[in-house]
Amino acid sequence: MKRMKGRYFAVLIMVAAIGLALATAQTTRIQTASAQTSQPQFLMTWSALDSYAPPGYAGKILPNQESQIAASVALIANGQPVDLSGQAIYWYQNGTLLGGGIGVQHFTFYPYGTAPNTIELKVELPNYPSGLLIHYIEIPVVPPQVVIDAPYPQDNFTAGQATVQGLPYFFATTSTAPLSFAWSVNGQAVTSAENPQSLQISLPQSTPAGYAVAVSLTIKNSVDSISATTNANLTYQQ
Numbered sequence: 564m565k566r567m568k569g570r571y572f573a574v575l576i577m578v579a580a581i582g583l584a585l586a587t588a589q590t591t592r593i594q595t596a597s598a599q600t601s602q603p604q605f606l607m608t609w610s611a612l613d614s615y616a617p618p619g620y621a622g623k624i625l626p627n628q629e630s631q632i633a634a635s636v637a638l639i640a641n642g643q644p645v646d647l648s649g650q651a652i653y654w655y656q657n658g659t660l661l662g663g664g665i666g667v668q669h670f671t672f673y674p675y676g677t678a679p680n681t682i683e684l685k686v687e688l689p690n691y692p693s694g695l696l697i698h699y700i701e702i703p704v705v706p707p708q709v710v711i712d713a714p715y716p717q718d719n720f721t722a723g724q725a726t727v728q729g730l731p732y733f734f735a736t737t738s739t740a741p742l743s744f745a746w747s748v749n750g751q752a753v754t755s756a757e758n759p760q761s762l763q764i765s766l767p768q769s770t771p772a773g774y775a776v777a778v779s780l781t782i783k784n785s786v787d788s789i790s791a792t793t794n795a796n797l798t799y800q801q
Contacts, residue, residue: 603640605698615734625705629735630680633671635687655685678706707734711795719800725764731778745781774799
């Protein structure tokens with residue numbers, strides 16, 4: 564009787580072990596199948612060509628209406644990059660076909676329209692093994708901008724002289740060479756011969772405290788004749 568009970572429990576243990584093994588195998592097959600049928604992840608990047616930003620600028624350089632945009636696409640599946648050299652890849656801007664072809668993972672184009680504007684860039688893989696793949700991103704297109712850098716707390720300066728600097732952003736150029744800087748102080752045009760980007764403002768000793776200094780700067784690009792203007796208001800405090 565004891566031997567029969569022992570054999571009975573041994574059979575139960577064996578059946579349980581086989582059941583666990585089958586369940587584990589089934590789970591593994593389900594997970595593997597799920598991984599094989601999961602859709603790949605898109606990686607789309609872009610950069611603005613011929614768009615200027617001052618040295619030290621850490622942000623994303625945005626395209627203007629005259630600058631080209633270079634875009635790239637990649638796919639990641641199961642943690643690995645997918646070989647797209649044999650895949651048809653087509654690029655669209657705002658629904659209009661730009662171009663493409665077999666293995667065209669990189670594309671350069673000009674933005675449609677004028678700034679400010681947001682364009683929709685679409686990439687399409689019509690013949691991917693799991694079916695049609697489409698991905699969209701939005702890219703802001705901005706007009707050139709000007710910043711007057713006046714390093715004074717609350718725009719108050721106490722010495723008889725103030726120095727400000729003009730910073731151009733997102734003009735269609737790779738340097739400041741084609742840019743002209745036109746300064747004015749309290750409505751009067753002034754020149755800065757040594758360094759057009761920097762302006763020194765000198766006040767006479769008789770200037771009273773609280774004197775307002777309105778600075779204006781217009782930067783124009785000789786390449787495309789596009790300009791931008793900004794203003795800064797400073798106050799002299801003795």
